[in-house]
Amino acid sequence: MNPLPPFTARFDDVEVTFPRSWEMGENGVARRVSGSVALENITCEFPAGQITGLLGRNGAGKSTMLSLLAAFRRPTRGAVLVGPDGDLRDPWEDAALTSAVLVVQEGGDVLQDEKVEATFSYYADLRPDWDPEYARELLDLFEVPLRKKASVLSRGKRSALAATLGLAARAPLTVFDEVYLGMDAPTRFAFYDALLADYAEHPRTIVMSSHLVEETERLFENVVLLDRGRVVLAEPADDLRTRVTSLTGPTAAVDHLAAGRDVLHRQHLGPTTRVTVHGPLSDDDARAAAAAGVTIGHEGLEGLLIHLTRSSREGTGDGGTTAGRPLAGKESHR
């Protein structure tokens, strides 16, 4: 059987709200929890055959967004569509589609009380493009024992098992949702290398959510940045590396160059000023900077993420791990 072509995934004005509910308080008394908006106005695309990084802080809505792709949940409003180009459909209760979409969450979906090999045969039945030999190779690479129960594995080994399942299933849309959690650095890099090598040989659509930006940014062709349930940007990764720039030099010259720009941060060190600005510099700007003794530095993707998500969070508390903002008078949407 020929493997399916890589899938595109599209979000069209998607909203997810968690309904009002009850939870048990500290003293055993139930209390009402107001509903919250997890995702709002999400419109973006994970292009077919490319590796996209989904970045954002804890609680930004990354996992909620990714679970929509596998039809683990339905959007409250809007449409989520997946499939080969030209044939995008709603994955909800569509067995053919969902067997081609694999969302790997931390620890993976494994048979906890069975040996690892039992999980493998389960995936072999469920996933049309499952490669059993490759799966065993990866287990060797990550040093995960095949004849142990998944429940006795360490956190790092369970993550490695989850990564193995994600890679060996070769699903046309493969999503790794913070799958590296608990892996040590050598294992993480072995995972990145395996991912690139297998992706080059078996092209498919890959989405990786991550907050280890520096470590993973070079794997990405595209980046979607999520903040508090909204898409802040969705662009080719290489363009973003030079988006946040620092200008360091004599105060007057720096101020002149920074005039009219979106200044994110300003620091004075005696006669020297350092400003961080958002937005690319033209070649003329670069020449003017060099002539005035101003040094240009790039803050990379990590710098961009920190600046873009910090400025929009000012004056708010931390949203926790899953919840977004309180739902202000929008209960009627349910």
Place this chain on the structure above:
Amino acid sequence: MFDGPEPIYLQIAQMIRAQVLSGELQEEDQVMSTTQFATTFRINPATAQKAFGQLVEEKVLYKRRGLGMFVAPGARDRLQAEHRARYFDEVLAPALAQAALLDISADDIVAYVRGHRPAGGSSAAWEETS
């Protein structure tokens, strides 16, 4: 590798240009495939592809269908001519500006240049012009 501030594809292109200039890559030598590049340097294959695309446009590399990328005939000469044109503006001018700040005279600089022959190769040509 490729930790500079510019987009990675520009850094890859720059590395290959430097290898062609230094002779490390000879004309008609095959360069690494995008897949080898991606896995060796842990970067997205499309990024390497973009660098190769730019180098093909500059006629530093050319593609042989089904075989891969090769260094184009005359690539080194073209790169030399191009880099020579930019050498004074981009390399020497900042060095001289720094010398002026430090009050180093033109005579001192000329004396240093004369006493400092490049190792091997083109020293005969160097004497003629100095």
